Amino acid sequence: MNTEYNFAYLDEQTKRMIRRALLKGVAIPGYQVPFASREMPMPYGWGTGGVQVTAACLVPDDILKVIDQGADDTTNAVSIRKFFEKTGGVKVTEETAKATVIQTRHRIPEAALTEGQILVYQVPIPEPLRFLEPSEVETRKMHALEEYGLMHVKLYEDIARHGHIATSYAYPVKIEGRYVMDPSPIPKFDNPKMEMAALQLFGAGREQRIYALPPYTQVVSLDFEDYPFEKGGAQQACGLCAAEDAYLDEVIMDDAGTRMFVCSDTDYCRVRREAGHIGEMGVPLAEDAA
């Protein structure tokens, strides 16, 4: 552990400021709490919000998992994990079940999270109304007045034009019947998982916002009675582990454009393969490692 910096990098005053914002966020689920985000030693847009939230929550005994696109080995996930190993001296893991804190970008793990866990999301644009109304002054008013008509109009226009709600990720949700919230750019496939036993914390560094969902908070994906929300998902099974209930990445295999579908959650796939599940294009895990 690097002792040139404070535990988990941030100074104590900054952590206190973030911690106070987190407590208010938990007390007002789905509401975006402004916080004085700091300049981190990594670029804005690369998880500075998530990193600050994680840094404010970590305890020395934590076991941290970091994923990007569901995978532990994507370069930015590797980089963030290294950062906390260096500045927090915490243990890290790739195993979802073993982690006490999971920082994620763009996915919720497939395996159900448990009471002792915290899921920290990296959020680029926390304001669900931002693409309909660019002004922060206006969107803040809209949340205050619970004025979400614009969002319904947008979704309805999608249906009129495409016959579907044409939002496939960062699909807006309503929290406990009050705040409309951006779930971060997770695929809408993950939306139903947001009613979970773990605590969910969201950090948007550049936009200086923190928000939260306590366990078992009601999370409803916006829809219409005649056009109910559908989570979608691949029509195939995972080529490696044969999972049929997982979110799959499409991999182009050759110049002819042959496709293969594999779990985006690399740990979920590994656990299944260890348990002996083998997909159409897969081999037993031992052979793969060799």
Add this chain to the structure above:
Amino acid sequence: MYVAVKGGEKAIDNAHAWLGEIRRGDTDIAALSVAQIRSQLSLAVDRVMAEGSLFDADLAALAIKQSRGDLIEAIFLIRAYRTTLPRFGASAPIKTENMACMRRISATFKDVPGGQVLGPTFDYTHRLLDFKLAADGVIDEARKAATPDEAKPHITEFLNQEGLIQHEPTSDTTPPDLTREPLELPASRALRLQALARGDEGFVLGMGYSTQRGYGRNHAFVGELRIGDVAVELDIPELGFSVEIADIEVSECETVNQFSGSKTEPPQFTRGYGLVFGQSERKAISMALLDRALRWKELGEDSSGSPAQDEEFVLYHCDNIQATGFVEHIKLPHYVDFQAELELVRTLRREATEAKVAKEAAL
């Protein structure tokens, strides 16, 4: 057989090693020292100090070396370093009227008390490449007049004495600090000026330029531009007086802008203000133009809806560290979201084709 991509950590380590090698460049050529950068690329150092919001020329020079001359990257290094520094106190406002000016010009008067001082300016250089520099030529020593020690008064003060320019009330309120509090709108002028002082030079330049071309025009004259050293004083409560802790170089620009008047106020000129660390008059002038454009509400004007008059637009987009991070982050993997979009587009296309077939069959 497909094996999932692994080895992110190794790839990152290798990339960093390669970066280090390229940074050093040809080892047959002597390495650049931080002192050389500091003394010979001083305007780059000034920009990094200004937008990095940290007055430390050695660190700025180091950052420039580390960033291979990418100034936004250097500013980023300085910002990240700055955030971790403990705060000992807040300095008293600097007194730019007491500045030891190396340059001081006014466009509004032919001559002024204290005189016009050109200083070390590029202004009247003919922009011809000087091949002597490539050959490491010896530089003729400049002949400098002995700088008179007396303080040079602010030129806008002469207008103020006559009531010809809008009076700027002083205030002892602690100004807000956007590095410690989240940005909240509407912003005070002090907060806007802080944001502009550390804002991207290119952005502020472009926005200032747009006001001259009619997007929020405010008819500016450079009332005064001055560059030089000022003393920084810190109040020490335990001692009961303030102590001079440093001299810093700043560039200050005051513009004299179109007059306004109302039923209660006779016509008078208005002001725009720019203040930047180091020698950066392009930034100081642009900042003053933009500051003036942003003051429309306070001065009882109508907004023409121009970008330079929209404080939310300006404040949320002037920071190059925020901007570069978010613009560049789209190179990070987004394949999960893209997959979701792929599925949606495929579904929509399939349904459209089916509908077309059904329609044709019905004909």
Add this chain to the structure above:
Amino acid sequence: MNTHSLTGGFENASHASANAFRVALDVMARPGKIAEITGGTPPAPMSSAAGTLLLTLCDPATPVWLAPSLSGSDIADWLRFHTGAPVVENRHAAMFAVGAWAELLPISDFAIGTPEYPDRSATLIVEMETLEPSGAILRGPGIKSTAALGLPALTEFQNNAALFPLGLDFFLTAGSQIAALPRTTKLEG
């Protein structure tokens, strides 16, 4: 200043405050859950739980209101020395308030936030004799079906919940134990 005011801070500030915050976060996210929170030793009669919470969350940016039973002792000095937090008389200006329930009344004195910034509301730390996992029935975010917690009153908490998304948030402390009641929790007797 008494020597009591100089001791009783965190031994290792970054680790102690991290551990204490994690407990505070956990109980706020799970209303009704009773947990141990340790690290700080405030002068009597403040509970170590309340003292630890203050050390974890307070600094010069957080005005604190101390109930009369606490403000007359070394506690105000202790708080100022260890956190730099200003101790205020004006209840509406307080970001945190600490005291026995009767002293905190009427809670309508404290800031409940604004429609645009409901987070700008006070957090009240209610000093209790004991914390009991029985009494009022709690429902809402953070609670799987129902939870139970002994509370000093019902109506005030119900009225506070009715203000949502505005409202106060509460920590309840006794000895080294802590529980929380955010504004989202709905209560039955």
